[in-house]
Structures are given as C-alpha cells and as structure tokens.
Amino acid sequence: MNTLEKIDKNNIPEHVAIIMDGNGRWAKKQGQERLYGHSIGVEAVRESINACLTLGIKYLTLYTFSTENWNRPKEEVDGIMNLLVQTISNELELLNNHQTGLIVIGDEDGLPDSCRDELRDAKEFLAKNNKLYLVLALNYSSRWEIKNAIKNISNKVKTGELKTEDITDEIISNQLCTALIPDPELIIRTSGEHRISNFLLWQLAYSELYFTEVLWPDFKEEDLYLAVKNYQSRERRFGQTSEQII
Ligand code: IPE
Ligand code: IPE
Ligand code: MG
Numbered sequence: 001m002n003t004l005e006k007i008d009k010n011n012i013p014e015h016v017a018i019i020m021d022g023n024g025r026w027a028k029k030q031g032q033e034r035l036y037g038h039s040i041g042v043e044a045v046r047e048s049i050n051a052c053l054t055l056g057i058k059y060l061t062l063y064t065f066s067t068e069n070w071n072r073p074k075e076e077v078d079g080i081m082n083l084l085v086q087t088i089s090n091e092l093e094l095l096n097n098h099q100t101g102l103i104v105i106g107d108e109d110g111l112p113d114s115c116r117d118e119l120r121d122a123k124e125f126l127a128k129n130n131k132l133y134l135v136l137a138l139n140y141s142s143r144w145e146i147k148n149a150i151k152n153i154s155n156k157v158k159t160g161e162l163k164t165e166d167i168t169d170e171i172i173s174n175q176l177c178t179a180l181i182p183d184p185e186l187i188i189r190t191s192g193e194h195r196i197s198n199f200l201l202w203q204l205a206y207s208e209l210y211f212t213e214v215l216w217p218d219f220k221e222e223d224l225y226l227a228v229k230n231y232q233s234r235e236r237r238f239g240q241t242s243e244q245i246i
Contacts, residue, residue, distance in 0.1 A: 003222060003225040003226055003229055004054070004225050006229055007055065007225060007228055007229055007232065008232050009055075009056075011232050012055050012056055012057060012228065013057060013184070013185035013186045013228065013231060014057065014058045014059060014182050014185065015057070015058065015059035015060075015061065015181065015182050015183065015184040015185060015186075016052065016057050016059070016060055016061070016184060016185070016186045016187075016188065016224070016227075016228075017060075017061035017062075017063070017135075017184040017186070017187045017188070017199070017200060017204075017207070018048060018060070018061070018062050018063065018187070018188045018189070018190070019063045019187070019188070019189040019190070019193075019196075019197060019199055020041060020044065020045075020062055020063060020064070020190060020216040020219075021189060021190050021191040021193055021215075021216055022037075022190050022191025022192075022193075022214075022215030022216045022217070023037035023038045023040075023041045023215070023216050023217060024037055025037075025191065025215055026040070026041075026215040026216065026217040026218065027040075027217075029215075034076055035075075035076060035079040035080075035083070037216075037217055038079065038080055038083055039083055040217040041216045041217045042083070042087050043217065044216050044217055044218070044219035044220070045062065045087075046091075047219060047220050047221045047223075047224070048060060048062070048219065048221075048224055049095075049098065049100065049132070049134065050221055051221040051224035051225060052132055052224070053098055053100075053131070053132055054221070055224075055225075055228060057132065058132065058133065059132075059133045059135055059181055059182070059184075060132060060133070060134055060135065061105070061135035061136075061137060061181075061184060061200075062134070062135070062136055062137065063137045063140070063197075063199050064084070064136050064137055064138050064140075065080060065084075065106075065137075065138050065139055065140070066137075066139075066140060066141055066197060066198060066199075067106075067107070067110075067139055067140065067141040067144055067198070068141065068197075068198065070139075081111070081112050081114075081115050084115055084118075084138075085114050085115055085118045088118050088119065088122050089118060089122075092122055092125060092126070095122075095126055095129075095134065096125065096126055096129065098129075098131065098132065099129045099130065099131035099132070100126060100129050100131060100132045100133070100134050101123075101126050101127065101128075101129040101130060101132070101133045101134070102119075102122050102123050102126045102133075102134050102136070103123075103133055103134070103135045103136070103181070104119055104123070104135075104136050104138055105135060105136070105137050105138070105140055105145075105177035105178060106136075106137055106138040106139040106140030106141075106144075106145075106177065107139045107140070107144065108138070108139065110139045111138065111139055115138075119136075119138075133181070135178075135181065137199070137200075140177070140199075141198040141199075142198050142199055142200055142201035142202065143198055143201070145176050145177050145202075146176070146201065146202060148175070149172055149175035149176055152175050153167060153171065153172070153175055172202065173202070173203075176202060176203070178200070178203055183203045183204070183205070183206070183207065184200065184203060184204065184207050185207060185208060185231065185236075186207060186208050186210060186227065186228065186231045187199075187200070187204055187207045187208070187209050187210065188210045188211075188212065188224070188227045189209070189210075189211050189212075190212055190214050190215060190216045190219055191213070191214070191215050191216060192211065192212075192213040193211075194211050206236070206238060208231050208234055208236065210227045210230055210231065212226075212227070
C-alpha cells in the first residue's frame with residue numbers, strides 16, 4: 001500500500017499550514033543563486049495544492065513572505081515579489097479549474113503596487129471557488145497580527161462597544177487575519193529547522209507540528225501525505241487524559 005492508500009479519509013485535517021523553508025540552501029547545493037531555489041519552490045506549491053485537492057483538505061496556508069524577510073538583500077526581495085506576481089498570473093486558470101479560492105493574510109498595503117494589484121485581481125477572479133482555499137501569508141507576522149487585534153479591541157473598549165470583562169478567545173480570534181478560517185490542525189515546516197518564525201502564534205495553540213528535513217523545492221505530494229499520515233498517528237488530547245479520549 002502506498003502512503004495515500006494508508007491515509008484515513010475520515011480523519012483529514014481541515015486546515016494545513018506550511019512554513020516553506022530551504023529554498024536558499026537547496027539552490028546553494030545546486031551551485032545556483034538563491035532566487036533559483038525560490039522559482040523551483042513554485043513546483044512544490046503545485047504539488048501541495050494537488051495533495052490537498054486529493055485529500056479534500058479545505059484550507060492550505062503557505063507562509064510565503066514574513067515581515068522579517070524584508071531584511072534580506074534587495075535583489076532577493078525584488079526577485080521574490082516578481083516571482084509572486086508572475087506565478088499568480090501563470091497559475092490563475094489552473095487554480096480556477098481546481099475551484100480554488102485565494103485568501104491573503106498579512107499587511108497587503110506594505111506590498112509593491114504590482115503585487116497588490118495582481119492579488120486583488122486574482123482574488124476577484126477566484127472569488128466564487130470554494131473547494132480549496134489557498135491562504136497566502138504575505139508580509140505576514142503573527143506579532144503584527146496580534147498587535148493589530150489588541151489595538152482594535154482596545155478601541156472597542158474605549159468607545160464602549162465592548163467591555164473588558166466580555167473579551168473572549170472568540171473575540172480575539174475574530175480580530176485576526178484568519179477570522180473566518182479554522183485553526184490549522186497541522187503545521188508543517190520543511191528544511192529541518194525546528195522553529196515557528198512568527199507564524200500563526202495564536203492559531204497554533206493546539207496544532208500538531210511536523211518537521212521534515214526535505215528542502216522546500218524537493219517537497220512532493222507524497223511528502224504531504226506522509227505528514228498527514230503522521231498527524232493521524234497522534235493522539236490529540238487537548239488537555240484531557242488518554243483514557244478520556246478513547
Ligand atoms: C524559504 O526559503 C522562502 C522564504 C523565506 C521566502 P529560504 O529562502 O528561507 O531558504 P533558506 O532557509 O535560506 O535555505
Ligand atoms: C520563515 O522562513 C518565513 C517563510 C517561510 C516565509 P525564514 O527562512 O525567513 O525563517 P528563519 O529566519 O530561518 O527563522
Ligand atoms: Mg529560511
């Protein structure tokens with residue numbers, strides 16, 4: 001039996017988030033520039049989308065560009081932004097054929113105009129699709145998101161719209177970029193790094209974390225199936241005891 005056949009179709013995560021890491025190291029291993037690694041990384045995005053469509057995963061969040069990534073050399077940042085615009089434009093028809101919608105989380109206002117325009121048009125074009133939602137975390141950082149949520153909630157308290165004692169987990173969740181998206185059951189990070197790098201800090205409270213040595217450009221459908229298979233082998237206790245779960 002291959003991995004796909006071994007996956008329990010009744011226990012598929014609704015939301016999988018991926019920290020796509022290792023493009024630069026992959027390129028270096030090939031004796032190439034870092035940007036080449038990013039461009040081949042697009043192939044791994046296609047593989048992941050296909051795997052999600054096959055399994056019936058509803059939300060695929062991809063950590064595409066963090067607020068900290070602006071600190072990279074300008075040439076690399078410009079290259080990533082151009083690649084993003086190119087890729088969205090190239091893949092639009094295919095995404096539409098796959099009934100995939102597009103959601104962006106992060107500070108879109110801080111992106112270059114060409115990028116913002118392309119994203120706006122793509123979101124509009126794919127608006128009616130609901131089989132899979134591709135969520136791109138772009139110019140995103142979790143602390144930025146949480147800070148904004150705190151500001152918004154503080155303002156509501158100040159104007160009397162909300163009482164401090166009435167603040168709930170749900171009210172906080174609803175102020176995040178992911179307001180309409182369920183928390184990810186599974187977070188994958190490639191390239192052997194074991195850290196979160198400012199990603200979905202509130203939302204990952206009970207996510208299962210899966211780390212793989214595979215560098216992002218080498219990531220295939222099979223790797224996502226392996227991650228889901230591993231997820232299914234875990235006992236999610238949410239603070240309860242093992243006996244209570246069974
Ligand atoms: C991930 O690959 C892509 C982005 C962060 C944009 P990296 O570019 O971080 O690759 P490494 O970690 O340097 O190998
Ligand atoms: C995290 O990867 C951000 C994205 C995948 C977009 P990084 O490569 O930027 O993370 P660090 O710097 O190694 O923590
Ligand atoms: Mg990296």
